[in-house]
Amino acid sequence: MKKDTNSNYQDTKVTCACGNTFTVRSNKPELHVETCNKCHPFYTGTQNNNIKKGRIEKFNSKYGFTEKSA
Numbered sequence: 001m002k003k004d005t006n007s008n009y010q011d012t013k014v015t016c017a018c019g020n021t022f023t024v025r026s027n028k029p030e031l032h033v034e035t036c037n038k039c040h041p042f043y044t045g046t047q048n049n050n051i052k053k054g055r056i057e058k059f060n061s062k063y064g065f066t067e068k069s070a
């Protein structure tokens with residue numbers, strides 16, 4: 001566990017497969033994702049089961065934003 005990991009966080013440009021881009025705080029210069037809050041089934045409402053709910057929560061956690069703070 002390196003204690004200075006957090007200091008490497010920066011504004012990271014995230015590019016989604018749908019073409020949407022947004023910025024998150026991350027220790028990587030850029031990220032590419034297959035789904036975002038613009039096109040993910042959970043947000044678009046095309047699918048609505050609990051498994052998808054779990055996936056979006058995991059997605060949010062991974063990319064540093066939560067439903068509470070979004």
Ligand SMILES: [Zn+2]
Pocket residue numbers: 016017018019020034035036037038039040
């Ligand atoms: Zn997207």
